Amino acid sequence: MTEPEPVIDRWFTTGPEPALIGRRCTKCGTYQFPPTGEWCPNPACDSMSMEDTELSRRGRVWSYTDAQYQPPAPFVPSTDAFEPFAIAAVELEAEAMVILGQVASGFGVGQLRVGTEVELVVEPIDASGALVWKWRPCSE
């Protein structure tokens, strides 16, 4: 059996301490995610040089919700009978940005509040086994 691969190339690392991969301007230090930028998004910076950087693995919930109806394609449900899942928008302090993701399986809106600390994990996105990043509430 082959190791599961990320569903999208170069957006996050896997392993025991996975992290989202952002881009950072080598001139002014501005961050960007998704990591597709080839130039700095800061309008006051003329840099054409962005480098990959791992983003903070922990952040605080900016807001959250869930999907109780199956989203349309290209969403792929994990199971034949759709099971609701939660979504969180998470604020990373050092990067001063908010990044969306599903909430780790087994957790729902009942475990979340604005401000809840969460940690990045990778889990299968669907039955294919391909991996995606998710946010998991920290235990403490």
Add this chain to the structure above:
Amino acid sequence: MAVVGVGMHPWGKWGRNFVGYGVAAARAALDDAGVDWSDVDFIVGGETVRNGYGGYVAGSTMARALGWNGARVATCYAACASGSAAIEAARTRILAGLCDVALVVGADTTPKGFLAPNAGERWDDPDWLRFRLIGATNPAFFAMYARRRMDLYGAGPADFAMVKVKNARHGRHNPNARYRAEVKAEDVMASPVVSDPLRLLDICATSDGGAAVVLASPAAARRLGQTDVRIRAVSTVTPRFPNTALDLPDIATDSAAVVAPPAIGFRPSIAAAAYEEAGLGPEDLSLAEVYDLSTALELDWYEDIGLCGPGEAEKLLQEGATTIGGRIPVNPSGGLACFGEAVPAQAIAQVCEVTWQLRGQAGPRQVEGAQVGLTINQGLFGHGSCVILSK
């Protein structure tokens, strides 16, 4: 700059081609203006992305459907803000002296259910990626905004339901509205949860419909005897970097690590630009048509257009200030709660409603003595949309 004619095709789920709705709305607006189609020298269409090539070139599709008359043409796409972008194109061409009478048309045929991204494998399209990677529908974004009102300001489901009840009452007598029945708060709160905390009746439907306006230079408006309603401002502003509020359809916000966020966020900046252009403020408004994609989002708009401070919208609603008869009625048309969204037509429909209100032609939903009205919405990918009209 005068609005000399307005017209709509009723919203619903009619299942016909979008062109028919647009032609019906355009003919109604031309009749209302007393303008012959052959005298229109510029036509602008709001693009629809769900109706094939005819939708991509909506301006010329409508021109052909009305019978080619040689008018200059443009088509605007700005997602939900397409209608106001189209109005702005017409307005600026008139202001430049290049045109006397312009027709702006938006129409859509929308499938039932969640709005979905374009088909195919589109790994470089943020709108496709948010569905593929996260399953984040439009209501999921509305729900996250609603949740912030709850966790930060103590809003509750009963507040959200009250918005629906108010708008349903307003729209009851609107012949162009799709839903014209009163709704009880308990019906809203008993409807199925779509994206927590929002329930089915908190979220606007997707609809078919068409809306049109005829704009004219001051000289042409005088000639037509249609000088009652003026456009005072159109704001189509984009965000300023860094935009730190999560916006549809983005997976992440800008980073504020290096540049501090602007003094006001994107949504309030849309209205602020319009107020500045008009030389008016929120205290001058007689009514507002705001984009209630969800009940909770209407409350956000109260604050974003300056009717009250952050966290005060629920109180304004509960006091009855935003009900017809109150200090500043919001969505006297019934809003998206009663219409459902027909994307390229919706911002034009907002302007139709304000025009009827300012003329005193709104019948049972009339806001007494209306002098100034504001419309506001936001198109995904950073499109501001705000129009201020006055007598």
